[in-house]
Amino acid sequence: MNEEQKKIQEVVSREYELGFSVDIEEETAPPGLNEDIIRFLSKKKGEPEWMTNMRIQAFHIWQKMEEPRWAHLKYDVIDYQSISYYAAPKKKPKSLDEVDPEILRAYEKLGIPLEEQKALAGVAVDAVFDSVSIGTTFKEKLKEMGIIFCSISEAIKEYPELIQKYMFSVVPMSDNFFAALNSAVFTDGTFVYVPKGVRCPLELSTYFRINAQNTGQFERTLIIADEGSYVSYNEGCSAPMRDENQLHAAVVELIALKDAEIKYSTIQNWYPGDEEGRGGIYNFVTKRGVCAGENSKISWTQVETGSAITWKYPSCVLKGDNSVGEFYSVAITTKAQQADTGTKMIHIGKNTSSTIISKGISAMRGQNSYRGLVKIQASAQNARNYSECDSLLIGDKCGAHTFPYLESKNASAQIEHEATTSKISDEQLFYLRQRGINEEDAVSMIVHGFCKEVLANLPMEFAAEAKDLLNLTLEGSVG
């Protein structure tokens, strides 16, 4: 580990993290986790020896760590030895008729095309449909510009020097319990490298939504924006996803060099479980970006509607002078969902600035916590932070909690934090209903208004999906 990485590690306290995961249906090998399983997994993936050794090293670190319990979350003990860490593809349903009608109804509501529905539901598709060829076309175009966009498994083989330089540089394997676990057993994920001065012309991943699915429960993503480059990356999608794997522990690392900008948008809609919280996904994610160079910028936007348990804190380490970090989040918890999510903004460089806009919506028995750290180091002359964390409660059985940590060691820095908690006001509701809008639509209208600032930060196509998703999620929460 070089000096810089050590410094970052020192600054970023370990008890607390970020990250993310995606999914799919898979079948299992023998459950349990040990060195043999990891070697087997690494071999199956055809990885070089150095990668296998990294995984083993991470496994040893993980063994010594304790699962964190500080978050405002209640869930049963997870038995890590009962989980399968290598899975072969499962037998797929033959047609949509075999798929849960509830899911089909959601697809319909969200306006997802039939072919895409099939893929999402894991139906075996014989004919090569459009997205694959579109995908190939775009890949060619990106290649011409020098942009590398491939799976992390492919990158380990094809671009070992980039992987060795950057993987674990933002989220060290010892960062936290779930990051260590991911480092040992990560299945697959995305790798992006944008060369100097290149502005990536596409929203990455939208077209690859379907293909990118087979990454499993321990996803690992690494995005590097070289000097003066720009990339916007979208992860997840609004369609509800079923997954037999209850535990998800993803890691995302972003690196923005001098004058570079990375925009990372997420829609997360994993299966939330039933009204008692049974069967939902546990999503423990470590996401972190480092603004390594001057004038660099990292922006996280997330819409979190799924999972039984969400534990994620997409963060920015603002190392370069004048670098900028942003976090825009909408998190909805209904049914028996619990979310403990927020961000960490670590100001190290001069004139660094960060903005946090978090909107939490709780309905039914949902528990929604914002947890955010703003840390201004003594070196961060003239640093600025502004945070706004608002919570909306719908119904009297849910909970909304705000836990900011605001630390400043620099007298010229400015931190400003505001938070409000309220329910939808009766006057607002009455006003809209008096104008002939039914209650459910009125609530949805108010919720959209409440989230507007965040949704406005999503790429256009994603924003439309997010809107429909909000409506769908809120259905049945009112009254």
Added chain:
Amino acid sequence: MRELVLSKMDLNSILNLSTKDKTKATAAVALSHLGLPSKKTEHYRYFDITQLLSKNLNLYQPVAQKADQNEKLVIEDGAIASFPSDLKIDVKDEIDIDKEHFDQIYYINHIITPNVITIEIDKDIELEVVHRFSKDGVILPYRLGIAVKNGAKVTLYEDFEDKNIKESLIFYGWDISLEKDSYFELVRVQNELKRSYSMVASHFVKADESSEFSIKSFDIGEGKICHNLKVDLLKDAKCDAKHLVYTDKEAVRANVIKINHKGKNAKTEQNARHVLKDKSRAIFDALIKVEHSGIGASAHQNNKSILLNDKAYMISKPQLEIYIDELEASHGSTTGQIDPEEVFYLRTRGINEEEAKKMIVLGFMREIIEEVKDEEKKDEIMRRFEEIYNIDLIE
């Protein structure tokens, strides 16, 4: 006196220090659930409790002495030294304590304190309490209980004096019970000009129906001092909390406050101001929790901090934990330097930079000091802040 290094003791040996009486048994049960405080204890995250507990100190048990009559209640090294003649004061083995306190030291303090000084008040009074410390190198634990009866209105001024003692660690705290319709105002001034002792204080307030608890705390200067306060508000109860903290040198001053809305229509107004100088550290860790039964709550919280120089370290944690939709709640926190626009404005009126800054900082602090109703006390507190601020400017 025997030596007590709390960090070297396990839970059982601390629990074994407790006697059989009800209070200590209750404390022991609660402590066994919480475990001992450690680096991972959330409310000690920024206040190094393990370092304090690892000191080699002798356990000093307060000794009852012959007490004089005086206008003030004076507590010297944990025992009553003097008290007003009309005050109903007693020393008891057992009192009711909080079974759900968040702080381990609250229970440890109860376990190692032989008995509790209790005061019962059933009329409207003002009371001055002075804590005096004279012992070097000891752990001094003591506790105070106060019961304010139906409808009584009480203002209590609390102050601290010490004979430049060295290395001592003081555990103390109030258990305050407010009966229906009563009013209790606590004005605490803790002015540590020289770093002489460390203190972990842990308080509990139970505010019954329609009662009001008001705290105005003024922390000035040095020392390692943490006040943990938990307030339970029942139906229609009110909590008015104002905190002013001015730290300098290597001070570490913490206010950890958890206000719990248990009954409906309770109200909380909390305002804090911090001014930090030198290498000092201030921690404001304040949670307002509205339970499902706390319908109709009104809860507002605000903290503003000014750092006078770069080595100072402010930690602000305003928190809301809400389990009901029928309420209004908000919080805000700002940390920064003296506003340059304000300084400039005053300078364009001919006031020099240093004077302008001083006026602005004192004005910033005055907003809290103005909350003290008694004019004489208010001036006295203002004077103390002016004094320390002037001393600093000369340096």
Added chain:
Amino acid sequence: MMLEIKDLRAKIGEKEIIKGLNLNLEKGKVHAIMGPNGAGKSTLSKTIVGHYEVEVTGGDILFKGESIVDMEPEERALKGIFMSFQNPVEVPGVTNAYFLRTAVNAKREYEGKEPLNAAEFLRMAREYAKLLGMKPEMLNRSLNVGFSGGEKKRNEILQMLMLDPDLIILDEIDSGLDIDALKAVSEGINKIKSPEKTFLIITHYSRILEYVKPDYIHILKDGKVVKTGGYELVKKLEAEGYKAIEEEQ
């Protein structure tokens, strides 16, 4: 000459806003500066009083013959330069009276006079407050905190009367004022008017100029004075707008 501005250049951050500006303000005269938004009107007044964001990169400003560009803001104030702020900042916890007395006594000390005692000060402050239609309670409130737009402007004029400066810069004094407040403010200004004082009124409406008649009008555009004339310029502006004046050149 009260104030001479010679080929002044100034920037805020990286942006040059005043670009070689020349302006002379005569003793005993009322000057008005008008100009479209973004012409540099506010930056000019900030530069004269020494705002920390403004960096003078060229030229000079002489006040009564003496260069002031390197002086601290308070030094300029003590020498007799006053600016009424367009939007005065709120200073919580500092009472208006305490602030005013500190400022008045700083000036008296500078002039070698005895400080005013509390009673003398209050008598004077109350008298002026009355003239401006301000309630005496305003003196006990925190400086500008929770003041309405009109109250803030009256309070600025109160400070002007108390400090008795020689050069008075009024930055958008008439914006957001109702007719009563405008009259009160004008009354305050006319009270202090004398052959010894110079006014610089910065405005983009002509409203205030009906109450305080200017001797000279200067049109500011893109960081320079592009035209100087008498009161008739105001009428022309009203009738034809800035564009017509620009085209004339």
